Amino acid sequence: MAPPGPPASASEPVFTADFDSREQWLAGHSWAYPDGGPVNPADNKLDHLVEDPSYSRSGVFRATRRRDGRWDTGLLTTEGSPEGFEVRAGDVLEARVRLPEETGAWPAIWTWRDGGQEVDVFEYHPDNPDLLELSNRVRGTHLYHRSPSVRPGGWIRLRTEFGARSVVWWLDDEEVFADGRGVGSSWHAYLIVNLSVCAGRYHPAPDAGTSEMSYEVGELRVFRPGG
Template identity: 25%
Template sequence: MTVITKARRYMLLLFFFILIATGNGLSSSLEPGWVLVWADEFDGAGLPTPAWWTFETEGNQWGWGNNEAQFYTDSRLANARVEDGRLIITARAEPMGDKEYTSARINTRKIGGWRYGRFEARMRLPSGRGIWPAFWMLPVDNFYGGWPSGGEIDIMEFFGFMPDNIYCTIHTSAYNHRRGTQKGSHLKVRNLHDEYHLYAVEWFPDRLNFYVDDEKVFSYEKTEDHPAVWPFDQHFYAILNCAVGGDWCYRMGGIGDTSFPQNLEVDYVRVYQWNDGNPHTLLVTTTEGGRVSYEKKAAYAPGEEVRLRAEADPGYKFLYWSGGLSTVHEKETTMMMFHDTAVKAHFVPEAEMLKNGDFELELLAWNRWVDAEAAAAEFSTDQGALRVDVNRPGKHDWQVQVTQAVPLAKGKTYTVSFAAWARRRRQITVRINQNHPPYAAYAYQAFTIDKEKKIYNFTVTIDKDDADSRLEFDFGEGRGPVWLDNVSMRKETE
């Protein structure tokens, strides 16, 4: 096939570029421009490459937040397969898991994601009123919190009840469809279902440009240096899916007489990084408890590969990277130098169970929840601590909460410690409980805090194994701001 030949030529060009960049000091044979750094040409047969793609199913129970009608399956050829040089995602009318339709949703999160670049996919779209295929991106880490705070980049969305229209959209906490403030545009395109078209976004530190067949559809520019407006300075991963139904579909008349099966056909997915032709610097730092081994240079050639290995000291363990690498990257990893980059390796004592307990990385690893019918609260970081502004208290403390998942083992003893203070004297509650219904508590303790920053702690022995439990801080009964910092949960040695 012509596409396969072209793909091999791209990959050979990339390989040649890396050899020159890493072997000849700071020289590069390529002119400035886009450089291919990853691609899936779907040349094989069977399931999508497991080392790159993950099947998503966790949202089946709650309709993925949009009342979607399909049940996403895991590693089922009937819904996602590679054949004849293309990926085919098939939506079918068949009952499964209390749904009337099946389909597939796959993502590249396990690769570690990318920050900035050109992301493109050549696709032929399905049709029918109830069909909703998409090529889009979400953050690898919830650095700024869950959706929509972390951001969403919709490179291509097609809604079957809006024939011949392609939508390109971004979502942030300030601009999202829940508020009706999302930013985007659409383009009328002919032959969506009979011909392949190229859908792309070019993502820079100050703007996002969306294209269909190289025609610009929409541009979103960074107007403020605030994550509510611009959360697009973190690593994002790609998603391909073919949904059925959804809230907007139902408002527009429903699934109707859509015929099934329907196929989303993907010729390829490619990711590029911008080569500005200049050498770049790398700053590597660590927290206490370890070091990083790598080849140190004053500057690196554009596109040069740098291998880093995080090594923990005795009594410590490597936790994750931040900065130029996402937390998904392993302790030994490789990065390509297209920007001046800062990377930090994070280590913690071996007994520590929590991530980002000092909130250095904003809200990474912490989940927030507010019972919106009973209470109102806002979450942010303030001077290196978590700040929770309870604007409308609820009747119960658990109606405003911050949690992090932890596993528990029967007979083991755990110590929780944290620093907390508030604008006025008030009470907060700390629970260790189930991270699943009925959210029963294994232990809890109430603490009275005031204006002075103090350290609080408690120790508990658990009488049950639970791999899906959590540490929970509840703030819902008192009005005003509360600060939380230096949170730790450690398993005590016997």
């Protein structure tokens, strides 16, 4: 399959992530978590969200073990930030990501608004070392995609088109999933980039000897074809 070209009619991105920007991103707080955080045990997470810039603002999203059994974790969201950027139907997100190596790590790039509107650009768990989880929770579709380029510590390129009629995912310039459902023409949502830590219900919790984990987002841009 031929690699996709640049998004139609969009030579410049409408959003280029600067994770250190306090205008673009809010750190350590998300309404995708109960009461905005800092914890979310019902979702099988050991997270304790922190605002500390060393956990997210460099583009390296970190988690460190706490004495109470939870993990201080990095999360950034455009929700509540001064700019309040939202992805819209038809937008195309491109990102370059270094996957984590440690068991229990749960990185993701996803969207959220008003209790839902979630589309997962990707989720990953190193206990399934070659598998990416791609989900449109707005319309109930998902794919578990296996690839030899997906591996702990490896770099991958992601691209997701939030189509009104079909959400389409690419991995390393190859289309891997078109869900045929889409998000609807009026859909819009905020971006979240974070590293969660598994509590053990669906994926193993961190090994006892692990005290820190991380993954990196080297680039994240959003294009708006025709915009």
